[in-house]
Amino acid sequence: MKRKEFLNRLIGEVSSFLLEGNPLRMVISLHQEEDGAHLSFFDDRQRSEEELKRIRNALNPKHTRPELAEYYGMMAGHDTSWDARLKLIGWQIKQATVQNTDSGVQIELWLGSDSFNPSQFSIGEKS
């Protein structure tokens, strides 16, 4: 799948999810490297611990599900009329972190090829 299309889907679904909370501000940041990418989403609405856990669980499924990721994952980012479904993208990414910041919630998605190792990602050095 082309990167552009893949990133579009992820951005569409997560931003749809954040917009459901009707934030006054939302920031999306993308950083790409050759074998991976890092997406950060920020809004101005803090979430309860229970909500954060639910988001984390949806974005970090216990098992890889190639049969769902490849086929049903295509729905991600397309349907913005009804509830966002973070699980659709949880199957397609390497890892996600979710936390409250001083102003709102921060969702980080790490995606890339099988050889991609998020711990070696250089975003911290560059930013």
Add this chain to the structure above:
Amino acid sequence: MIPMIEQHERMRYLSISLFLVFLLTAGIMADGPVKTFGDLMTIQATGSRLLQDFTAIGTGGAMVNAALVALIGLAVVYFSSVTLAGPTMAAIFTMLGFGFFGKTVLNCLPIMAGVWFSARFARKSLGSYSLIAMFGTALGPLVTYLMFELNYPLSLAIPLGIIGGFVAGALLPALAGAMLQLHQGYNLYNVGFTCGFLGLFASSALRMAGKMDPITITWNTHPHPTLLLILPVASALLVITGILDRNGNMRTLPSDTLQLQKLSGRLPTDFFDAVESGAPWVNMGLLALASMLFIMISGAPCNGPVLGGVFTVVGFGAFGKTLRNCWPVVLGVCIGAWVFGKPITEPGVLLAALFVTTLAPIAGQFGIVTGVIAGFIHLIMVESTAAWHGGLDLYNNGFAGGLTATLVISILHWIRTNRTKEDFTS
């Protein structure tokens, strides 16, 4: 120590395998090994477009064919290293059900090979397309039709059937994703919708060549008593597996089963992921019991297509269907039958009442009234759609359901986006 998830998955393999062994044994015992084998061979070479009830050829042969078709599905799941959970179980049970009326060992394989080729072409694993490969066998009748119904010499017809199935299978992954966008996951049999779409082109080509015969119906009105055993055994096995799968934690099983009823069921909702293990099995068992009750009340025969319908409902009891979201759409079909003066025991209406549960997520998400309306529209559509694709798509209700869901969802989407209060202009 075996990890918990692996243990649950082993339980699923064990339970399904046990049921397939039961089907094989009961099938062979019903007709004897010689007749069963002979009928199994006849089924492979018989036209299988809608509606061909294999139990009219032979009970044992049909049961063994169904078990073998399901076994192919189980092997695909195992060897493509995907999880045996909600979606894959739905696919296996659907294959099992349609093994009674349309899918054969012979007509499934070329389609699966085509999907596999497509996966290789797209540099994906077969696991990525495993659901499409399994559900895609709905186009099995295309293979059989090209092989045995065109009256070509076998030396030409067999390669033609293989190539036809292979090409259809290879096209499915490209189409299935696109069709999914139309109804946004509110039609559970999306590959059926896709196969119907592809079937339109295949049947049109055959019509253009003057090679498309009209649809015929074979409907066994006096099924063998052995067939009556299948659903009670399946229901009992499902509920018992659900109980055993709890590892002794029975206290919360009723509440977990109730919690499952609250899910909309929209694709893709894997019930084994959504609630504690055990509850999806019980849900499947309850759906089997409810379906049996419906068949008994309507006075329908427990033949191949009816068993196929019930097993499809049961399979999707792990992947989208609950008692709560199914009944409104079934009621919609019953109201439609009453309005149009069609007896519920008429094959098309009866099967629509079972397979309309493909639209269960609409009732689950938008409520009872919308579900009833969707069921009503579905009956109107499904009465016509089989003729459009010449019966080549076994999931005719998936095709009609896809059209119905697209209509309903498009209207609801329009209302939602144009009647909202929170707009910058208001």
